[in-house]
Amino acid sequence: MSIQDRGLAEAGARRRIDSVDVVRGIIMIVMALDHTRDYFAPLASSPTNLATTTAPLFLTRWITHICAPVFFLLTGTGAYLAHKRRSKTELSRYLLTRGFWLIALEFTVFKVVIQFNFDYSVTVLTVLWAIGWCLVALSALVFLPVRFVAAIGVLMIAGHNLLDPVRAATFGAFAPLWTALHAPGFLLQGKHLVFAAYPLIPWIGAAAVGYALGGVYDWDASRRQRFLLTCGLALCVAFVVLRAVNVYGDPSRWATQKSAVFTVLSFLNTPSIRRRCSSCS
Numbered sequence: 001m002s003i004q005d006r007g008l009a010e011a012g013a014r015r016r017i018d019s020v021d022v023v024r025g026i027i028m029i030v031m032a033l034d035h036t037r038d039y040f041a042p043l044a045s046s047p048t049n050l051a052t053t054t055a056p057l058f059l060t061r062w063i064t065h066i067c068a069p070v071f072f073l074l075t076g077t078g079a080y081l082a083h084k085r086r087s088k089t090e091l092s093r094y095l096l097t098r099g100f101w102l103i104a105l106e107f108t109v110f111k112v113v114i115q116f117n118f119d120y121s122v123t124v125l126t127v128l129w130a131i132g133w134c135l136v137a138l139s140a141l142v143f144l145p146v147r148f149v150a151a152i153g154v155l156m157i158a159g160h161n162l163l164d165p166v167r168a169a170t171f172g173a174f175a176p177l178w179t180a181l182h183a184p185g186f187l188l189q190g191k192h193l194v195f196a197a198y199p200l201i202p203w204i205g206a207a208a209v210g211y212a213l214g215g216v217y218d219w220d221a222s223r224r225q226r227f228l229l230t231c232g233l234a235l236c237v238a239f240v241v242l243r244a245v246n247v248y249g250d251p252s253r254w255a256t257q258k259s260a261v262f263t264v265l266s267f268l269n270t271p272s273i274r275r276r277c278s279s280c281s
């Protein structure tokens with residue numbers, strides 16, 4: 001048994017896998033950059049607004065786009081690893097109750113602590129809301145074979161932009177449901193505003209892929225490392241090719257800018273959830 005395989009065996013006994021925790025820690029540090037930048041940078045415009053930003057400021061925001069996808073991916077991975085010490089029925093119950101608990105926290109504690117909102121005049125549903133529903137979805141998906149969960153996840157991630165032409169208003173009274181599933185927008189308007197910032201379809205897809213990814217940790221170290229390296233490089237190449245085509249995958253197209261540096265920034269400038277909100281009506 002290799003050193004890395006022994007590490008995984010020891011991690012199983014400790015119920016933790018160091019590499020997964022290290023990635024979570026790194027992402028938390030990167031996320032702190034996004035949450036603290038506003039204290040030191042002008043608030044008049046977005047760091048990704050190419051008309052007003054600088055390259056260093058742009059990159060402090062751009063690099064943080066990796067945070068949410070990794071959190072959702074590892075949410076699924078953690079669910080798979082939890083299966084090692086629970087039956088599928090126990091795991092499903094655990095994910096279901098934990099998911100609803102996170103949703104409840106979003107509407108209560110998180111709303112007060114983060115949004116400083118006590119009267120519910122404006123409610124913004126963010127990451128706990130989305131992760132909670134991801135866990136609820138996983139509570140059903142865990143009964144499927146892992147390869148099916150992976151296929152569902154990939155389809156949700158790669159295919160959800162095909163639904164961009166479908167507007168919430170098409171569904172009449174069910175418009176808020178479509179908004180919650182596909183694009184950031186208001187679930188409730190009037191005296192009390194409820195805004196869902198994280199559309200559930202792609203994030204549930206990320207969690208589903210993460211669940212399937214957990215199975216990779218059952219492999220021997222050499223096979224696992226080879227797969228992760230190949231998959232990572234392939235996804236990077238796929239991003240460059242898809243972005244270069246400039247047709248599908250992102251509602252914001254890149255364009256030639258005033259300099260080569262800013263053209264590269266335009267290429268990298270895939271909009272965050274907050275930027276997409278203006279086009280989700």
